[in-house]
Amino acid sequence: MSNYKDKYEMVIGLEVHAQLKTNTKIFAREGCEFGKSPNTETSTVTLGMPGVLPVLNKECVNMAILTGLALNSTIPNRCKFDRKQYFYPDLPKGYQISQYDEPICQGGWIQISNKKIGITRAHLEEDAGKLVHAGAAGLYGSSYSLVDLNRAGTPLLEIVSEPDMRSSEEAREYVETLRNILRYIGVCDGNLEEGSMRADCNISIRPIGQKEFGTRAEIKNVNSFRSLVRAIEYEFIRQAEILEDGGKVIQETRLWDDTSGTTSSMRGKEDAHDYRYFPEPDLMPLEISREWIEEIKSKMPELPNEKMERYQKAGLSEYDASVIVNQMELALYFDKLLEKNVDAKTASNFLTGEIAAYLKEEKISIEDSKLTVDNFAQLLDLLKKGTISNNIAKSLVVEILKTGEDAKTLVDKKGLSVISDESSILPIVQKIIKDNPEQVAAYKGGKDKLFGFFVGQIMKETKGRANPQLLNKLLKDELDK
Ligand code: ADP
Ligand code: MG
Numbered sequence: 001m002s003n004y005k006d007k008y009e010m011v012i013g014l015e016v017h018a019q020l021k022t023n024t025k026i027f028a029r030e031g032c033e034f035g036k037s038p039n040t041e042t043s044t045v046t047l048g049m050p051g052v053l054p055v056l057n058k059e060c061v062n063m064a065i066l067t068g069l070a071l072n073s074t075i076p077n078r079c080k081f082d083r084k085q086y087f088y089p090d091l092p093k094g095y096q097i098s099q100y101d102e103p104i105c106q107g108g109w110i111q112i113s114n115k116k117i118g119i120t121r122a123h124l125e126e127d128a129g130k131l132v133h134a135g136a137a138g139l140y141g142s143s144y145s146l147v148d149l150n151r152a153g154t155p156l157l158e159i160v161s162e163p164d165m166r167s168s169e170e171a172r173e174y175v176e177t178l179r180n181i182l183r184y185i186g187v188c189d190g191n192l193e194e195g196s197m198r199a200d201c202n203i204s205i206r207p208i209g210q211k212e213f214g215t216r217a218e219i220k221n222v223n224s225f226r227s228l229v230r231a232i233e234y235e236f237i238r239q240a241e242i243l244e245d246g247g248k249v250i251q252e253t254r255l256w257d258d259t260s261g262t263t264s265s266m267r268g269k270e271d272a273h274d275y276r277y278f279p280e281p282d283l284m285p286l287e288i289s290r291e292w293i294e295e296i297k298s299k300m301p302e303l304p305n306e307k308m309e310r311y312q313k314a315g316l317s318e319y320d321a322s323v324i325v326n327q328m329e330l331a332l333y334f335d336k337l338l339e340k341n342v343d344a345k346t347a348s349n350f351l352t353g354e355i356a357a358y359l360k361e362e363k364i365s366i367e368d369s370k371l372t373v374d375n376f377a378q379l380l381d382l383l384k385k386g387t388i389s390n391n392i393a394k395s396l397v398v399e400i401l402k403t404g405e406d407a408k409t410l411v412d413k414k415g416l417s418v419i420s421d422e423s424s425i426l427p428i429v430q431k432i433i434k435d436n437p438e439q440v441a442a443y444k445g446g447k448d449k450l451f452g453f454f455v456g457q458i459m460k461e462t463k464g465r466a467n468p469q470l471l472n473k474l475l476k477d478e479l480d481k
Contacts, residue, residue: 004240013163018188026155027054038148048093073108081280090129099123118162127154168232314344340377370404379407
């Protein structure tokens, strides 16, 4: 069976909910840390008691503005909040405070490798609580559900993209790029598995060449990059099969199931009027002055694409720069190294080579390793000065990652520094020549390649410590005698 890709094209737009890293909730004063004991972070505002009033957390606004600036959005000087009516057991108020027609960020774009993806808008809203579906037999049947309202009122920024993506790979790259930006500007920790970043995926298909979009399905419950790609590929085939059978795709919300690798219908898609949006009467429209925006702009940290450029200017290949930038902890570490004036290219070779391999194997981050910036810089300095060879530096870096021992002390203790005095190397050169008369004869007979053989023998004898330039010179002189 063909996979339909020569006949249909997919169209994808994403709605990403990013949980803002504030200390307190968006309209209430209690904390919103993950993993607290159920219903301990619940004020009267969160519980939706009658007569209580929401108070907007300014830090949420600061973070939304910072995000908007990073996503090339316009921050209008006025936005407002609206009520979106739902009935959910984990939403005691019976409505969610969100932003409807006047969001805090309008328009924008982010760059992925082959194109720009448009951002439609980004708006602030509150999260709902959590239902815990208990397995044990309950009063009314085989199971029951419990409500935990700790998460209710957690600040979210919903970032809506234009339907600009045409493949699961583009969708993946978009979410990765967005996640990186949010992490670098410090507004969201981007943890898909823990749900601090959630992507709802809208996908439709159309015959190749057709201009109009097809009817979309919205897929929820996608909580890893792998499942995002799988869900899109599954949904593409499901929709293509419907069209091939002469059917029509219906607009609905579908749930991704990671175990079976399929999506299933959850509910028909509501239209905006089903929510009965109206302006939130308990909150004033929000006025954002140019000065406020300028103040936030002045605090904008370096963005991932700017870091990429700077690293490439410092001598890294595009690939190496991206490996470092895509792991924020590594990049922040690398920046501290660069402040110590190490050679960027050499440092990155170690970081993306031996160090990355070690961290991956131990499943730890660079900060959890014992390799401090100062110690690593010292090691690189010993290498730069020619005190130790490249191979020795490589084995030492792994040792230091484990033990945290001081580079210089280790080199002295183990006697690993390069041997650069003639009186130590010459006798070894002479010994190797004496021990290998056949090879010497062959070399003199024109087999130049054997030079490498002698170098290898001498290096073996000195445990890789002979200064290569000096060794080459002495060996040549002796062989030419
Ligand atoms: P809603 O709020 O009802 O989910 P929106 O207009 O906000 O609807 O759109 C939600 C997302 O769906 C956006 O990311 C948008 O790009 C995407 N989208 C809209 N139409 C289509 C379509 N035909 N195919 C794929 N994605 C679409
Ligand atoms: Mg939406």
